[in-house]
Amino acid sequence: MQFVKPDININFIAKRYIAFVVSAVMILITIISLIIHHGPKYGIDFAGGTLIQIKFDAPTQIADIKTGLGTLDIGISSVQEFGNVTDYEFLVRAKGSASISEDVSLKIEEVLESATGGKVEIRRVEMVGPQVGKDLREKALLAMFFALLFITIYISGRFELKWMLSGVMAGALMFAVYILQLFAVSIPVLMTGALLVTLVLFWFLELKYAMGAVVALIHDVTITIGLFSIFGKEFTLPIIAALLTIIGYSLNDTIIVFDRIRENLRKHHKKRLGFILNKSINETLGRTILTSATTLLVLITLFIFGGGIIHDFAFAMIVGVLVGTYSSIFVASPILLAWQKRQRT
């Protein structure tokens, strides 16, 4: 059985401008959504606060829960259904991050049982203080930065076989980050600065494959963040794990195509680059789609059966894998073409 015929020949490169517009629009929507929502919506891991997961033994109205909890002075900010409808589970969020002291959790049970007339089980309580939230936020951003840095070094070393140059890159990047740190800029600014420096360095050091791969990565992560923002989903620790995995995994498809491009460049060195890119993308189209398909298959089962806690993680991964597959075809390879134009002029 074969989905993709071996002799398939779709002219992807000719359609790259459409793809550029699509990508640009998606990134623009991400930025607009982030501006409208005042940045990413942080879950309690990063913003601090309290989250209580409760389970009833019978259908219960959110309004009843709210009125019940209203009698307690614990600053409830939202009550929301969680997981499957038939589980009768709810997430209660409170702004305060004082530890659920002594009797509050007992009181919650009492109050809810009298307000709704059903049996209540408190399944999970999470409280994160503001200081811990801030620490975790910085740690998460640093982790993303380091993942990008190491992968960049690996890619530039591996693809261009210029380990020396990639070492220089890493050094320059560290230096840039150090300088930025002296100005005590916030971590997001620091990361944006570091990424810009990375891209500029790639451009001048002529590390074109690395540039294509990293642009595709930034593209994937940005759009995933954007979709999260649009759907009003929260950023939590598992979501950061998903983003990091996307950084590692969405490269797979890019690597498959790039490896083929280098192979074809050796084989058909007389042909135009556009032709070679197109040929390589088409030749590897089958595996690009298949590898993503098997991963999507398990992610979708995780999304459906994995339960509420893992739901958003699966969602982020699904988006990341889809966007990653798209970007390896329509973003990473066409960037190589931009290079050729630069060399000609």
Next chain:
Amino acid sequence: MKKLSWRPVAVLIVILTAIVYVLPSVWPGVWPHKKINLGLDLQGGMHLVLEVDTNKAVEDAIERIAQELRSRLRKERVRVLALDRVHGTQISTRIVGKASIDQFYKTLDTDFKEMRILSESESDETLTVVIDLPDQEAEQIKKLATDQALETIRNRIDQFGVSEPDIRNQGKNRILIQLPGIKDTKRAKNLIGRTALLEFKLLDETNDIGAALQGNVPPESEILYEDNQDPTTNRTTKTPYLVKKRTLLTGAQLVDARVQIDSQYNDPYVSIEFDKKGGRIFESITEQNVKKRLAIVLDDKVYSAPVIQEKISGGSARITGQFTAEQAHDLAIALRAGALPAPVNILEERTVGPSLGADSIRKGLMSMCVGGILVMLFMIIYYKGSGIIADLALMLNIVIIAGGLAAFQATLTLPGIAGIILTIGMAVDANVLIFERIREEMNLGKTPRAAVDAGYSRATLTILDANVTTLIAALVLFQFGTGPVKGFAVTLSLGVIASLFTALILSRLIFDYLLINRKIKSVSI
């Protein structure tokens, strides 16, 4: 053939090792190796991050120094206008008279030479000096307080009886506590978080409590309260006491604390036993203060204030109050383990009930089975015979991950299960790359054996690259992650390494066996 011989051996060793490690988790007691650790989110339990209020420890130290300085100066007959702790950790004092000032400096230089002079000014024979502890000393006190708090909390938890607690330092002044399987989280939190500072202080019976409550508190005394709960109405009343500030004896002089039951009213109380020095102090306190009232104060709350009837020797006392048996039991533990050197605040708390953990395991395993079966079916349909080889590799992959978890004593969490599920999808990627390449080579007209050879050798580098980038991300995540997320990084890393092994070595071995030993002529792909 010679080239082949190391592979079967290596594969066999890896698989057998994995099985040896996995078996105890599937079939407990088969041999003495631990089961796979389950994280708090799967087995239920409590995760706490505490912050030790180390500034308070420094303030307490300064307060003690201020008291000492005050009594020294009184002894040396220095005329002190004022001596107070200001800004938390500084002592400000005013000395009057030339002789007093000289004597003050002498005392400071001999008995308090660790103190740092922040500022000094003299006018009209009045000296104003502000002193504090040097930064290094203060840091030392802070570090000591954190270490001591950790030790005390560990003691308390050990005596409380939690199996396999994990208590460790985190950063400068934080303590991470993980209590798997704990049910009564409220009780555990109370036990861990209470300072448990036991103090014996005399009541101030010369001044009027009524006047003190009006705001007229004598400088040597303070108002402390006793909580009383009416058992029938459940209402709490507070009884104020005017207590002398000076602490005569603390819980530091304890050797033992036990729960006893009052024979008359059947109420539980805590009996405490002092060490030799404590016993002597207690004896002299009671001897000198017969007919006066002695307040037993725990964490600034009065528990009782009995009238001393006679000298008490023998070095034991009892703390009564309205205790339930549990409360008395926990108080005894806290007193035995000692007081925290400084108060602690809970910064982070995550509690998962056991039923949610069981639910998570069920859902995780469910998704794993469904995802695994779907992927395996897909591979068989798409690649036929070769798909079976890939599926075999996939199953062994999961065994190797499980073996790795058990061997490294890593913790399996819910995101960790997600990591395994993700690995199922990613592990076959390597096989897909190889099989696609083999198909391509066969389309070029190569023989099956040459096609398989070329397929593996050409795809290997791509597979390595693709997996190394995922591994980099996983390792960074491992460094940064805590708890559940770390579990994800662990299974993902194990999965990546296992899938490299199964795809590049194991499935290759099967192909070679079929093509060389069994001499099959065509590859089902």
